[in-house]
Amino acid sequence: MPTFRLYDTQSRSVKPVETQEPGHLKFYCCGPTVYSYAHIGNFRTFIASDLVVRTATALGWRVTYVSNITDVGHMTQDDVADAGGEDKMEKALKSKEGDAFANIWDLARHYADAFEDDWNRLNLQQPTVRPRATEHMREQIVAIQGLIEEGHAYETPTGVYFRVSSFDEYGKLSGNRDQDSLMRAVRAVVQDDNKEHPADFALWKKDDKHLMQWFSPWGWGFPGWHIECSAMSRTYLGDTLDLHAGGEDLVFPHHECEIAQSECLTHSPFCGHWMHVRFLQVDGEKMAKSAGNFYTVRDLLEKGHDPMALRLSLMSTPYGKPANFTMQSLKDAMSTIERFREVEKRVRAAGISESADGEPDTETQRVYDEMLEAMCDDLNTSVAIAKAIEGARLFLRDSDLTTSQAQSAQWFLRKTDALLGVVGGTATESLVEEPVVEGRPISALIQERAEAKASRDFAQADAIRQMVDSAGIELRDGPNGTEWRRKVT
RNA sequence: GGCGCCGUAGCCAAGUGGUAAGGCAGAGGACUGCAAAUCCUUUAUGCGGCGGUUCGAAUCCGCCCGGCGCCUCCA
Numbered sequence: 001m002p003t004f005r006l007y008d009t010q011s012r013s014v015k016p017v018e019t020q021e022p023g024h025l026k027f028y029c030c031g032p033t034v035y036s037y038a039h040i041g042n043f044r045t046f047i048a049s050d051l052v053v054r055t056a057t058a059l060g061w062r063v064t065y066v067s068n069i070t071d072v073g074h075m076t077q078d079d080v081a082d083a084g085g086e087d088k089m090e091k092a093l094k095s096k097e098g099d100a101f102a103n104i105w106d107l108a109r110h111y112a113d114a115f116e117d118d119w120n121r122l123n124l125q126q127p128t129v130r131p132r133a134t135e136h137m138r139e140q141i142v143a144i145q146g147l148i149e150e151g152h153a154y155e156t157p158t159g160v161y162f163r164v165s166s167f168d169e170y171g172k173l174s175g176n177r178d179q180d181s182l183m184r185a186v187r188a189v190v191q192d193d194n195k196e197h198p199a200d201f202a203l204w205k206k207d208d209k210h211l212m213q214w215f216s217p218w219g220w221g222f223p224g225w226h227i228e229c230s231a232m233s234r235t236y237l238g239d240t241l242d243l244h245a246g247g248e249d250l251v252f253p254h255h256e257c258e259i260a261q262s263e264c265l266t267h268s269p270f271c272g273h274w275m276h277v278r279f280l281q282v283d284g285e286k287m288a289k290s291a292g293n294f295y296t297v298r299d300l301l302e303k304g305h306d307p308m309a310l311r312l313s314l315m316s317t318p319y320g321k322p323a324n325f326t327m328q329s330l331k332d333a334m335s336t337i338e339r340f341r342e343v344e345k346r347v348r349a350a351g352i353s354e355s356a357d358g359e360p361d362t363e364t365q366r367v368y369d370e371m372l373e374a375m376c377d378d379l380n381t382s383v384a385i386a387k388a389i390e391g392a393r394l395f396l397r398d399s400d401l402t403t404s405q406a407q408s409a410q411w412f413l414r415k416t417d418a419l420l421g422v423v424g425g426t427a428t429e430s431l432v433e434e435p436v437v438e439g440r441p442i443s444a445l446i447q448e449r450a451e452a453k454a455s456r457d458f459a460q461a462d463a464i465r466q467m468v469d470s471a472g473i474e475l476r477d478g479p480n481g482t483e484w485r486r487k488v489t
Numbered sequence: 490g491g492c493g494c495c496g497u498a499g500c501c502a503a504g505u506g507g508u509a510a511g512g513c514a515g516a517g518g519a520c521u522g523c524a525a526a527u528c529c530u531u532u533a534u535g536c537g538g539c540g541g542u543u544c545g546a547a548u549c550c551g552c553c554c555g556g557c558g559c560c561u562c563c564a
Contacts, residue, residue: 012493032564045564088562175492176560201561225561247564252492254561278494279558286558316512317502322495322557329501332513342527374503382503386511396527399520458522465524476525 002376009274025063026237030246033070034111035092039294041280045247048277048319050124055375066236067127071108072212104211118297121307123421133228140223140231144203152264156194160204167260174252226257239266245275277319304486309334312422315381339392340423350406358410367391437471446482
């Protein structure tokens with residue numbers, strides 16, 4: 001088995017993923033704040049995490065995978081807001097889209113459910129636990145109390161703050177170590193005169209007007225953003241994690257603050273390996289919710305794009321490099337997905353059932369081994385996908401597969417899907433409604449065209465194909481009749 | 490100011506010292522009533538520029554040019 005190696009932000013080098021318990025990976029990935037629909041950039045991060053889980057599993061490891069949902073405490077910056085900005089959830093409720101919701105809990109539930117739908121459509125593995133900040137209030141309050149008791153936090157008239165100066169190693173992850181740059185990083189608008197130092201960050205906000213509030217030793221209020229991850233990761237993974245992932249923007253302050261809180265509280269190393277996913281750009285431009293130039297998963301799927309093609313296009317550039325999403329890249333990915341499906345069809349045509357196991361021949365085994373090796377090499381998805389295509393081509397060379405070839409192909413598809421997650425998900429096709437062209441269902445038109453072809457009336461057959469083509473439907477004649485598919489634009 | 494990333498064919502992109510993977514698009518061919526799909530063949534004397542190290546550099550070093558990200562709104 002190859003060694004699983006990933007880039008580690010803190011040591012700035014690629015190093016082996018080490019587990020405390022042999023063969024058991026404790027993995028935490030920072031999830032979304034559910035104030036809106038997640039966009040494809042969010043999912044680039046979650047797909048990278050998914051690939052960590054799949055690769056570890058392929059190596060035979062057990063993975064305890066925790067990915068949270070932030071539904072309170074994540075502040076937005078706003079020029080008119082007072083210290084600390086505004087809670088993103090509250091802001092969303094006040095927006096135009098927020099009118100659709102009865103209250104903030106309803107809004108949180110809606111976007112969290114939508115997030116999980118998108119997650120499933122993209123064939124992401126279920127986390128072992130998907131904790132929510134609002135459901136772990138006790139753990140957060142206890143953690144804050146612990147930090148106060150140890151002198152790492154203090155109460156002010158507006159909240160409880162972490163005392164950055166009490167943790168010598170603050171800045172070890174991001175490199176933001178010197179006080180001058182920390183000072184400069186603090187915007188004037190978030191100053192709270194009661195803080196001892198501008199870099200101190202909120203653990204608890206006192207606010208009896210907040211739409212989500214809890215009673216604490218410091219009165220009514222709500223937790224700061226960073227404490228939830230420290231509290232929840234400790235609850236489910238213990239004091240020390242093996243691997244922690246998130247988007248590159250989280251390096252500072254979020255993960256830096258998590259380290260400070262957790263290590264001060266537990267007196268143990270928080271995490272030995274940090275993985276950060278580079279931002280996704282769209283058509284060469286930065287994508288951000290605030291910029292409004294983002295695609296959501298549901299936008300693209302509603303337009304008829306295939307979820308597996310979207311997944312593949314989002315993972316085709318390795319996570320550590322900036323990726324550029326374009327409609328062309330989505331189309332390119334679709335061609336690859338169709339090749340996998342073509343292999344699947346040929347396997348079925350050879351009489352191998354979906355539930356059959358299959359055995360690889362040596363060539364197939366070799367290609368798979370190389371694919372796994374690429375994934376172990378810091379998730380080199382570019383090479384792994386090339387290997388997946390190489391494997392598919394082994395079975396597309398001959399039009400009919402022998403039984404042993406088909407068994408080999410079956411094995412390869414299974415293994416490739418388990419590792420890359422891009423073969424499955426074909427079931428979604430059948431959910432698409434049958435299109436109607438000129439008032440007639442497509443199946444009737446296909447039938448009519450088949451009859452025209454049978455009587456060698458090719459002009460009529462071509463006229464029908466032309467008609468549905470202009471309606472955006474493509475017809476493909478195959479050995480088992482004619483299939484239709486929506487053309488992707 | 491601090492921290493970090495990238496520049497490889499028309500496009501996406503692998504390769505980090507031994508003589509340029511893979512995909513898309515393009516070209517030719519097989520197959521097909523015609524298409525589509527699939528298969529086969531083909532497409533970079535060169536890896537932003539200039540120097541240097543080396544028997545040998547896309548790969549290491551230096552400088553320059555260009556693009557990008559984070560630094561209390563973002564995954």
